[in-house]
Amino acid sequence: xxxxxxxxxxxxxxxDEQDMVREAIESGWIAPLGPHVDAFExxxxxxxxxxxxxxxxxxxxxxxxxxxxxxVGPGDEVxxxxxxxxxxxxxxxxxxxxxxxxxxDRETWNMDxxxxxxxxxxxxxxxxxxxxxxVVDAYGQCADYTPILDACARYEVPVIEDAAEALGATxxxxxxxxxxxxxxxxxxxxxxxxxxxxxxxxxxxxxxxDKARFLATQARDCTEDNHxxxxxxxxxxxxxxxxxxxxxxxxxxxxxxxxxxxxxFRRYVEALGDLAGLExxxxxxxxxxxxxxxxxxxxxxxxxxxxxxxxxxxxxQNIESRPVWRPMHMQPVYRGRRYxxxxxxxxxxxxGLCLPSGSSLSETDQxxxxxxxxxxxxxxARKRTxxxxxxxxxxxx
Numbered sequence: 046x047x048x049x050x051x052x053x054x055x056x057x058x059x060x061d062e063q064d065m066v067r068e069a070i071e072s073g074w075i076a077p078l079g080p081h082v083d084a085f086e087x088x089x090x091x092x093x094x095x096x097x098x099x100x101x102x103x104x105x106x107x108x109x110x111x112x113x114x115x116x117v118g119p120g121d122e123v124x125x126x127x128x129x130x131x132x133x134x135x136x137x138x139x140x141x142x143x144x145x146x147x148x149x150d151r152e153t154w155n156m157d158x159x160x161x162x163x164x165x166x167x168x169x170x171x172x173x174x175x176x177x178x179x180v181v182d183a184y185g186q187c188a189d190y191t192p193i194l195d196a197c198a199r200y201e202v203p204v205i206e207d208a209a210e211a212l213g214a215t216x217x218x219x220x221x222x223x224x225x226x227x228x229x230x231x232x233x234x235x236x237x238x239x240x241x242x243x244x245x246x247x248x249x250x251x252x253x254x255d256k257a258r259f260l261a262t263q264a265r266d267c268t269e270d271n272h273x274x275x276x277x278x279x280x281x282x283x284x285x286x287x288x289x290x291x292x293x294x295x296x297x298x299x300x301x302x303x304x305x306x307x308x309x310f311r312r313y314v315e316a317l318g319d320l321a322g323l324e325x326x327x328x329x330x331x332x333x334x335x336x337x338x339x340x341x342x343x344x345x346x347x348x349x350x351x352x353x354x355x356x357x358x359x360x361x362q363n364i365e366s367r368p369v370w371r372p373m374h375m376q377p378v379y380r381g382r383r384y385x386x387x388x389x390x391x392x393x394x395x396x397g398l399c400l401p402s403g404s405s406l407s408e409t410d411q412x413x414x415x416x417x418x419x420x421x422x423x424x425x426a427r428k429r430t431x432x433x434x435x436x437x438x439x440x441x442x
Contacts, residue, residue, distance in 0.1 A: 048362055048363050048364075048413065049363065050363045050364075050365070051363065051364045051365060051401050051406070051410050051413075051414065052365050052401065052403060053235070053338065053365045053366060053367055053399060053400070053401050053402065053403070054235040054236075054337070054338060054401070054402055054403045055234075055235070055403045055405065056234045056235070056239045056241070057298075057302065057403060057404040057405045059298065059405070060294045060295065060297055060298045061294040061297065062290075062291050062294040062295065064294075065081070065290040065291065065293055065294045066287055066290045066291060068290065069081055069286050069287050069289075069290040070287070074286040075285075075286065075287065076285070076286070077283045077284070077285045077286065078262075078283060078285075078286060079285075079286030079289070080286070081286045081287075081289040081290040081292075081293060082100050082283070082284060082285075082286050082289040084289070084293060085100050085284075085289040085290075085292045085293050085296070086098040086099065086100050086245075088293060088296055089245055089247070089292075089296060090247060092220070092296060092299070093212075093220040093221070093222045093223050093228070093247055094219065094220050094223045095222070095223050095228065095247035095248060095249055096248065096249040096250070096251055096254070097247065097248060097249075097251045097254035097255075098245050098246065098247045098254065099245065099246045099247075099254050099257040099258045099261065100243065100244075100245055100283065100284035100289055100292070101243065101244045101245060101246060101257070101261055101282050101283065101284055102242065102243060102244065102261075102281070102282045102283065102284055103132075103231065103233070103242060103243065103244045103282075104132065104207075104209040104229055104230060104231030104232075104233065104244035104245075105132040105135065105136055105231075105244070106244055106261065106280065106282040107229035107230070107231075107244045107245065107246040107257075108132065108133060108136035108179070108205065108207060108229050109136045109139050109140070109280070109282075110246060110256075110257045110260055110261060110280075110282065111136075111205045111227040111229055111246060111257075112136060112137065112139070112140045112142065112177065112205070113140060113260060114227065114253050114256050114257060114260075115176070115177050115203050115205070115226070115227070116176070117137075117140050117142050117176045117177050118140055118141055118142065119140070119141030119142065120141070120142070120143075121140075121141075121142040121143070121175070121176040121177075122142065122143050122144075122145055122173070122175040122176060123137045123142050123143070123144055123145070123175055123176060123177045123178070123179055124144075124145045124147050124161065124164065124165075124175045124177075124178045124179070125137060125144045125145065125146060125147065125178075125179040125181070125373070126146075126147060126149070126155060126156045126179065126180060126181035126183070126188075126207075127146035127147060127148060127149070127372040127373045127374050127384060127386065127390050128148075128149045128154060128155070128181070128183055128369070128370050128372055128373075128390040128393060128394075129181040129183065129207065129370055129373060130209070130370060131373065131376065131378075132209070133179060133181055133207050133209075133373075134373050134379060137179070142176065143382065143383075144373070144379065144382055145164075145175065145382070145383045145384075145385065146372070146373050146374040146379075146382060146383065146384040146385065146386070147160055147161050147164065147385050147386065148160055148384075148385060148386025148387055148388070148389050148390050149183075149386075149389045149390045149393060150189075150389065151327075151389060152189070152327060152329055153183075153186055153187075153188055153189055153327070153329045154183050154184065154186070154326060154327075154340075154369075154393060155180070155181065155182060155183050155186065155187070155188035155189070156180050156181070156188050156193065157386075157389070158188070158189045158192035158193045158196065159192070160385060160386065160387075161178065161193060161196055161197075162192065162195075162196035164385050165196050165197070165199070165200055165202065168200075169200055174200050174202060175202055176202070177202065177203050177204070177205055178193070178197055178202055178203070178204050178205070179204075179205045179207055180193060180204060180205070180206055180207065180225065181207040181209075181210075182206065182207065182208045182209075182210060182211035182214060182221050183210060183211075183370070184210055184326060184334075184336075184337055184338050184340050184399070185210055185211050185213075185214055185237070185306075185334045185335035185336055185337030185338065186211065186214055186326070186328065186329065186332070186334035186335075187208075187211060187214050187215070187216035187221050187224070187329075187331075187332050187334075188216075189216075189329065189331060190216050190217075190224045190225075191217070191331075194224070194225075203225070203226040203227075204224075204225035204226055205225055205226065205227050205228075205229065206221070206222055206223075206224050206225035206227070206228040206229070207229055208221040208222035208228050208229060208230050209229060209230055209231035209233075209236070209244070210231070210236070210337050210338075211334075211335065211337070212230050212236070212237055212238060212299065212335070213237060213299050213300070213302075213303045213335045214332060214333060214334050214335050215332040215333045216331055216332040217331050217332060218332075222247055223247065223249075226248065226250075226253075227246060227247070227248045227253060228246070228247045228248070229244060229245070229246050229247075230244055230245045230247070231243075231244050232244060232245070232288075232292060232295075236337070237299065237302050237303065237306065237335055237337050237404070238292070238295035238296060238298065238299055238302065239291075239295060240284065240288040240289070240291045240292040240295065241288060241291065242288070243284045243288050243289075243292060244284075258283070259279070260277075260279045260280060260282070261279070261280055261281075261282035261283045262279065262281075262282075262283055263275070263279040263280065263281060264276070264277050264278060264279025264280075265279065301404075302404040303335045303336075305404045305405075306335055306336045306337060306339075306402055306404060307334075307335070307336045309336070309339060309402055309406055309411060310325075310336040310339045310402070312408070312411055312415075313325070313339050313341075313400065313411070313415065316412075316415040316419075317341075317415060317418060317419070320348065320418075320419070320422075321347045321348060322343060322344040322345070322346065322347025322348030322349070322422075323341055323342070323343055323344075323348055324341065324342045324344075325339070325340070325341055325342075326339075326340040326341070326342075326397075336402065337402065338399045338400070338402045339399070339400045339402045340369060340397055340398070340399050340400070341397070341398055341400065342393065342396045342397050342398075343355060343396050343397075343398060344396065345396075348422055349421075349422030349423075350421045350422045351396075352368065352395070352396055352397065352398045354421055355398055355418055355421050356368070356398060358417050358418070358420070358421045359414065359417055359418070362413075362417055364401060364413075364414055364417070365401060366398055366399060366400055366401065367398070367399045368394060368397060368398060368399070369393050369394050369397025369398065369399060370394065371394050372390040372391055372394055374386075374390075375391065375394070400414065401414055
């Protein structure tokens, strides 16, 4: 390996994080909860246009609580995007429910709304409607929610919006995370804003947000003498005051980070858009994507090399890239679960690659990445040419 390490999406700290954490420490609010948690929830809810928000330890915790709040339990079914990170589906199993995987469309890479509607119609005919639909906004872009919500409303099936990767994206003027009955975000270290680890649950129903806070604080009931009383099982899922301080500073930088990542995407397009066999994840006309990650599809026949060859070329130069999510119905742990689809997500995984897209990625480093990608098909062509020369002629020099 050579050159400095370039990560795919490292955290970017460039605002008031240190000052706000110092203030939190000096105030004495070190333990979970505190004024920064309260302020972070209010500021976040205002940003995404939701009535309320609950700050949590992770996005996964938010998905788990969303399912609990909606009453999803053992034996129930939840329709879920198959092109996603495992956390989306793991939460379904946490409550004992069964995931049913729905394929992607090529226009957004997100849940195919027509396929969902067909599957819901079939389920209604069989008297086997799901108890919820979990839609994932992949790689910083919203799914097509109007037909999704219409189809679900027809059968009164609630929608959970997994917006873990899409904070700052919009759909027809509305913010990602505000479109379903409950929205969930992640502040993991690779997300567009981070609290190192953390998440947020949002909803326009204040009673659901209050329920999330209650369950996330070990479901402790209030009593007159403040002793611990528990009438149901809860969890240790609340975000700490220190991390909320980081989150508040990061949230102030969100628009800056979005603009930077979209600029990074544009530079990739300008520099690589002329290459045959390489295409970029499309941006749907109904909203704006954050381009959390720049994703490309590589056709090996036209490009002259496959996705693995590009990934390996970057890796040898100390540059991190990653395949598009392996669909959940292809994961060993979920083998045998129902999958409704036409192989779109499988194709996206087979040909898709996520390129370094961090908010702090310099133009110099990006040019280095671009230069390596452009050499890959030429290198593969030279290797094929060399391999085709009979050994007797190569041995003669």
